[in-house]
Amino acid sequence: MNTSSLRSAAVLLTLALLTLGSVVLWQHITAPRITAAEQQLKAQRWLSLLPAQRYDNQPLHHPLRLPAANLDHSRLLGGYLATLQGQRSAVVLHSQIQGYGGPLDLLIAIDANGRLMAIKVLQQHETPGLGGKLVEPGNTWLQGFAGISRQNTADTAWALKRDNGQFDQLAGATVTSRAVIQASHEALRYFDEHRQQLLSGGADE
């Protein structure tokens, strides 16, 4: 090995150490900022389904303990409690159900009276143009669920019209529509069955 190759090896090694060091340092500097930004973004996305005047706490800091979260068709992955002036005003449940193209992640907001406030799709793998219409801007199908509860809608009516229920379906996306209806019905039922626990002291600090 001659001196020139030794020299280039030394230069390369120095460069490697320098670049690695600066990347690690930069990572160290930006890490807290990245965590904060991620939390902020998550809060923005998750809480967009609650009207701002309905809560004044930070629901993501109040996760709920969900016992027996495996429901018939769907699974509850998490829940958060929203309060307004100390009163418990709403619960946000994160539900996952099998859609047409893969798991469908929904956020379901339920008010203290057991009425659906809003449904939001967190993640989906549905067919673009069919089930994917669910997340297209301007699609109002999900808005039709607002205000529905098990009190004003009998359990047997929680199905598509073609399945003798009362719900319209998203055109061309029967499986996706069924999944959303099933998930929201099961979330409401879960809420009704665990209402006391969810609304009082069920918070997992």
Added chain:
Amino acid sequence: MNSRLLAILMAPLLGATQTALQACVIALCSVLIISLHRLCMTPLRKMLAGTTGLLASTLLAASLVTCLELGLRAWALPMSLALGPYPALIAVQCLLFEYVRDDNQHWRSVALTLAAFTLLCIAMGLVRQGLADVANLRLASLLPGALILLGLLLALYNRVCQRRAPSRRQGTL
């Protein structure tokens, strides 16, 4: 050489220009990282030749792009998510720029290519966002639409700016 370099820059040009803002950010990042990479490689090139030079270039590109990604995540997380993998792909552009380097006129030609890229990027971003928002043409915001638009923009450029070019030059920039 310019057409080869523009071909390298195709991926961000098509993938990361959905809105004017995205287009500006990706253009700015590309120009910044490619210039920095070239600036750092200039002294190193004399000391390192062949494989070691390539290794150094790779190392440098990777770390520059990592720093860029971290910075974007920290201060512009929504933008970073919208841009997807394209900021990371700038590393490949750095390497290819290094590979097709022409020693005689390198700074001038690189600057020209980067300027052309920036202009094209911003034009694509403006046109795509305009078509998607104003004309409600969703195709414009999807990738195939971007390819068609890029073709149209280049055709327009050829028609307007290269009128006296011989016919064999048609279709290249």
